[in-house]
Amino acid sequence: MALHRITPDAPPRDWPLHDTAATRLWEARLQSVLPPHTLMQRAGQAVYRLSAALAPHARQVWVACGGGNNGGDGFVAAAAWHRRLAPIGGRVVATWSGQEDRLPADARQALGVARQHGVPITREPPPSADLAIDAIFGIGLREPPRDEMGAWIEQLQRFNGPTVCVDLPSGLDGDHGRWLNAAPAKPHPLRHTLALLTLKPGLFTHQGRDAAGHCWFDDLDAGDAATAAPAPTAWLHGGREDIGMQRRWRHQTHKGRHGDLLVIGGQMPDTGHAGMTGAAILAARAGLHAGAGRVHVGLLCAPHSSLPMAFDPLQPELMFRNANDLLDSGLAARAVTVCGCGGGARVAEVLPRLLTISPTLVLDADALNTLAADRGLQQALRSRADAGQSTILTPHPLEAARLLDTDASSVQNRRLEAAQALAQGLRCTVVLKGSGSITASPGQLPRINPTGNGLLATAGTGDVLAGLIGALLCQGFAPDSMACRVADAVLLHGQSADRWPQEKPTLCASDVIRHLA
Structure with a gap:
């Protein structure tokens, strides 16, 4: 899988941006040609690899999971962290408060695997952590989150350690860059967002840049599948080497x-x-x-x-x-x-x-x-x-x-x-x-x-x-x-x-x- 850091100082390149509708279309095309659960496994492993590179010495990890496929990506990453930490006395805690029968099929399978590996699934965040993974909401969020997950988002905003947001920071509208929570997103130098499959426009405009922090992209090897990506919604402008020269x-x-x-x-x-x-x-x-x-x-x-x-x-x-x-x-x-x-x-x-x-x-x-x-x-x-x-x-x-x-x-x-x-x-x-x-x-x-x-x-x-x-x-x-x-x-x-x-x-x-x- 190809991991890229999206930074203004990178060599000039235009990046295609896809909104929610285009991303869902791309996911559906890939799901029709790939074996079951493939995309979620790739996504969860990508989250694990980036988070492990950013916090290699972490011993206490909190993975906050939601009730959709974003949460499923978090369960896959939590299982990988558990395999890493259990032999050395570390601990990963996954918070989740949904109903299993309402999970999408891929996320339900990922939850089962996490449980089989012994990942603690609780409704209370750990008292402390060296690393947090935000896998609560992805592209499906359209209104302010409430209840426990809303409280988790607020706690993640206050978290001072390295944070990896899965696909989008939970609470961000990926199409428009609106921060849906009542309190504004707080910029933090240790916050990272790993966009999966597509880059979303909302990461780069309005409140998205403050919410996302450092932006990364993994295409989940989608280019290897025998299906064409949908047309982009916009471009992230890369400029040219010869501007003004x-x-x-x-x-x-x-x-x-x-x-x-x-x-x-x-x-x-x-x-x-x-x-x-x-x-x-x-x-x-x-x-x-x-x-x-x-x-x-x-x-x-x-x-x-x-x-x-x-x-x-x-x-x-x-x-x-x-x-x-x-x-x-x-x-x-x-x-x-x-x-x-x-x-x-x-x-x-x-x-x-x-x-x-x-x-x-x-x-x-x-x-x-x-x-x-x-x-x-x-x-x-x-x-x-x-x-x-x-x-x-x-x-x-x-x-x-x-x-x-x-x-x-x-x-x-x-x-x-x-x-x-x-x-x-x-x-x-x-x-x-x-x-x-x-x-x-x-x-x-x-x-x-x-x-x-x-x-x-x-x-x-x-x-x-x-x-x-x-x-x-x-x-x-x-x-x-x-x-x-x-x-x-x-x-x-x-x-x-x-x-x-x-x-x-x-x-x-x-x-x-x-x-x-």
Whole structure:
């Protein structure tokens, strides 16, 4: 069997993700061609091998088992641990509180084998343990667990030692990444999740990443069976080795070949408007450091008025203009444009024109809020696809909720569906930001980003991401590969947080830009 650790630092590779329906279909196909109990034996042995590798010196093991096949995997692992520990005076305890006649056939057989081997089956967790195995609930859970098993899940969340979750952490919705218990999942550095047969989308987005900890995958040798796997539900994006490196490999070139990036935003302070110049400057600096050949900053102020700032003293390469003057220059009709960062109310003055003339347009922040409030602009956005123009939206959950006319909680609880609904409804590529950011595009499977952490939850990092996306698009793209290029930018953005020195507790947006350099 092939065991893989799913980590952002692994060599680039896209991993297929399968939801509950696809996983059950795959299981049924395999059950029809494999001898009885084969899959459960393989799964339980895989759990045992990983847990033994993670806690080789364990002498007291707790295996918490549920009433379905997930519990059956736990019984197989418990029997293997019993064979290991009994000769040396160790002990394994399996907790289970169900009715044997209600167990699936495979799980019932595994329970019988565990009993034959002498594994104690109790309803009380041991007072202490060196290792815990969570085999309570898998892909079948759809509502908050109650009674004893709910209490066991809470105890597993408080457990300080190594923990191996079988297929999913019990309490996690594998399709959507929702944590179904009342108390939120608590991240723990010693928690591991072993996904079996398929990788589930919920492990990598919303609350799934905190709940799962370190993620592993075992395909249970399913590829050797004479049956085809179902189509994936989504992809875990792996990126490419050459992201942002094309310039290093070319000698005969010039700055014009690396594209012009326009950043339209940064509402200037005047009567009735607060100043938000910094957001546009962050996006522009990010675009410059990420490889755009030339970066123009169009600040939003009264038409044709002079700017109080002529250049950025920390980044003098940036070229500043009045946003309206930039639009009149014709540059916006051939450049990649990022619009919205710190744009405030003045975005509404330029967005209709940009939707008409810009060949590649990245909309963020205030541009998204302006779009959400105007159905006419939404129709103009949809029409861009017919004209061969490309649009990327980068909403956080609340901005996505405004565009979908719902609330942020509904978006978070069905992140994949929300991102796809926006992409299909507005006919553009969407990056739904958050833990496990999702890139969705019409007619393509969504891509979940594996990188990033809570260090990015600070002001300005979204502006940096918008500029980074714009810069990578400046390098050119085929229409059918644009979503992958956008997902590459999201991956690079997250890596800045993953690789940030541990001794530094905070990461500012400007730090992300320096990391890109």
